Every structure is written in structure tokens, then in C-alpha cells.
Amino acid sequence: MSKVVSKFGGTSMADSACMLRSGEVVVQQRSCLVVVSATTGTTNDLISIATLASQNSWADCLALIEKVILRHQSMAKELQLTPDLQNQLEIIFSEIKSLAQGLHLLEDGSLKAMDKMMSFGERMSSILFTQALNITLKQKNENKNKTAVLFDVRLVLKTNNEFSKAKPLTTEIIELCQQHLSDAEFKNQIIVTQGFIGQFTDLKKTKSATTTLGRGGSDYTAAILAEGISADILEIWTDVPGIATTDPRITDKAKPISEISFSEASELATFGAKILHPATLLPAMRKNIPVFVGSSFDSKAAGTWVKKEVKDYPLFRAIAIKKKQALITLSTPEMLQSHGFLFRLFEIFNKHKVSIDAVTTSEVSVSVTVENEILNQLQLFSDLSSFCEVQVEKDLSLVSLIGNNINHTPGLAQKIFSCIQDTNVRMICLGASRHNFCFVVNENDGNSVVQKLHDQLLVEGSN
DSSP states (O other): OOOEEEEEEEGGGGSSSHHHHHHHHHHTTTOOOEEEEEOOTTHHHHHHHHHHHHOOHHHHHHHHHHHHHHHHHHHHHHOOHHHHHHHHHHHHHHHHHHHOOOOHHTOOOHHHHHHHHHHHHHHHHHHHHHHHHHHHHHGGGTTTTTTEEOOOOGGBBBBOOOSSOOBBBHHHHHHHHHHHGGGGGGSSEEEEEEEEEEEEEEETTSEEEEEETTHHHHHHHHHHHHTTTTEEEEEESSSSOOOBOOOTTTOOOOOOOOOOEEHHHHHHHTTTTTSSOOOTHHHHHHHTTTTEEEESTTSSSEEEESSSSOSSSOOOEEEEEEEEEEEEEOOOOOGTOOHEEEEHHHHHHTTTTOOOOOEEEOEEEEEEEGGGGGOOOOOHHHHHTTSSEEEEEEEEEEEEEEEEEGGGGGHHHHHTTTTTSOOOOEEEESSSSSTTEEEEEEHHHHHHHHHHIIIIIIIIITT
């Protein structure tokens, strides 16, 4: 029997009805391991609770805590939670209050404390979904011997101590999965666990702390666990029926993609597609595990398969857009016919843990794109300014055309830019990948650029 790992996002956990519907998907797909996100909006509420508590806004903090608790209590009542699961939920309610009070007294919202606060969302939803899945299993005669069992993912998902963006310790995770999530564990039960969270343990194994993998990390968790148990299939269930040729909110002409290669999907996720977390595919690629992306609201829809090898490799597969970008241009005459400048430059970005999306160079300058929020890192710019002139442009969009053999296709640039000849293009990046051609435009032009390119290259061009 195939081992299927299924992950459900926040919209699939939104309320008790959504959970019961997702439970039916689990039974239908014969999943053995289920990874869940927090209920819709809960992570944002937990962040606000920590922020309000540390900023001494205690009355507002208490009101928000009550809102979160009431929402989950209401779902627990609707699902008729068992005494054991209800007790576990009540313990988490107490932990939320205690941590918030501690943050209030210390007036200190550290990343470590924030990670612990954010972890409560997935811990609560996994308790509720365990009950929802057991209800579904009892209703299905062919699964009467199966039960849903709650599992704390922190027992296996070990990370470093980079709070808020923790790095999984792959070798250790695989070893622990073999111990705690062996094939025998799946014989008569379906394991329900949490996405997004992990655990750092010190070298002496005496102290541990909850970590998070960064926003959107539940997809990543599911892929890591799929790798850890050598799954046959990884499923990502969300509120849209698969991956589309571009964001359907930008154009109603966006078309579903039936299958896409790992390489294309990785570029698409990295350069702005919201449906997959950028890191999700890495563990799946390492083990060559096919990934299915579908809608828990319409589980019979075709969805999208992400595989190592696909039938067709079109020149243009999709268009992605990454908004709220900044362009940093670094210039100095010392670059001219000299070496070591780029090393020094990227050493500084590495020191400040800044991720760069696109890079272009000239004889005396280098331009890179980063998230707008990076502009708040004053020490980064102080370090850069110590040896070169720094210019910054913000509120830009990075538009990426994803496809195949892009860097070896004559006339491609002419075809692209003839579609948007009235738009100022600030930077172009081509050649590093055969799957990606990207360029930077003003954020106000971003959506219209995507619409024009999509109409010309993916609608008319495919006819």
C-alpha cells in the first residue's frame, strides 16, 4: 500500500465543517500521515497577542486571547471533543495566557518567545482535527479499524536555534522518523501532526525550545516528513484546485496546470507563487516523491502534479510576480578590473542573513533585489556604505516568466518586451537558469505587466 502524506492549510482547517470535509479527503486518499496548519487567522492573532503583551497593551491582549480561545472552544464543542483531547486543548489555553503574562511583565518579545507563541496555532488545530478525522473514520465502514492519533511533531522535527527561521537537521530527522514513524505505526492508525513548528535541543540534550520554520512552513514540514518516512506521494491540500499559469486574482484568464516539473515549480515558488512554500520541494526532490496540489473544497478536481519528469516542456509554463521588492545598487570605481569586490559584498549579505532573488553586474556596480522589509536593517546598509556607494529604490515588483530552455531561445526578449513596450523595466536577469527570465518594474505596473504577458504568451501563444 502506498504511503501518502497529506498537508492541509489554514483554510482547510478554518472551522469544524472544513475539518470534517478535510477528514473525508484523508479517508478518500488513504493518507497515513496528516500535517495541519493553524486555523485561518490564528497565527496572525497569536503574533498580535505577543506584540500587545510585550508593548504593555494588556487589556487589548486579554481581549484577543479570549477571542482565540472562544473560537477554538466553539469548534471543540461542535466536534464533541473527547475528554483527553479537551484536556490537551485546555492546557494550551493556559500556556497562551501564561506566556502572554510573562511577555507583559518582562516587556520583551524575543524571537524565541514569539516562536513558542506561534506554535500554539498548529498545536490546537491538530487536536481538533484528530477528533474530526475520528468522526469521519467511524462513518466509513471500510475504515472502522482505523483511528486517528495525535503526534507531537517536535519529537522528530529537530532544528537549529535560528528562531523564526529554523533550519531542519535532516539526518537527525530521518533517524527519528524511523524510530517514531515506522511502517508499523501506520498499520491501524492515521497520524495527525503539526506543520510549521520544530524543536531545538542543546548538545547536552538537557534543554529544548520550540522553533518555527518561517511563515508558510507547514508545506515544508510535510515534505520533510515525507522524506523521513520515504513516502510514495506528498499531497498539499489548499483552497484552490492546483497551480495555475498565473495568480487568478490578477487575471481571470489564468489556466490550470495539470503537471509541472520540480525545476519549474521550484522557480515558480521562489519567485512569488503563493500556493507552494519555496522550500517545500527540496525534500521531495531529494527522494523523488511526486507532489500533488489540490483543493480540499473540491477534492475530485484534477489538481496539479509536480514530478521530476513530465510529458511536455513548454517554453512558457507560468508567470509569477513578487511584490514589495527593493532594488539595491552598489557602486565603486574599485570594481574596475579588480577582484574580491563581489566576495566582500556577498559576505556582508550572508552576515546579515539576507536572501537575494536577482543579481546584475556592470564594470563598476552591482544591483540586487531584496524584500522591502530588508531596508529596515540599518546595520546592513552601514556595512555596505563603508566601502561603496549605496542607492535604494523600493516598492517594485519582480516579474518572472517560468518555462523551459529560456536561456537558449532566440528572439525571446523581443517577444517579451514588445508586449510591454510602454512600461519602464528597471532591471533584467537572464542566463542563470534555463527555467526563468525575470525583470523588475514599478509595483504599480506589476499586475498590468502580468496580464499583458499572460494574454500574449500563455493564452494567444498557446492557441
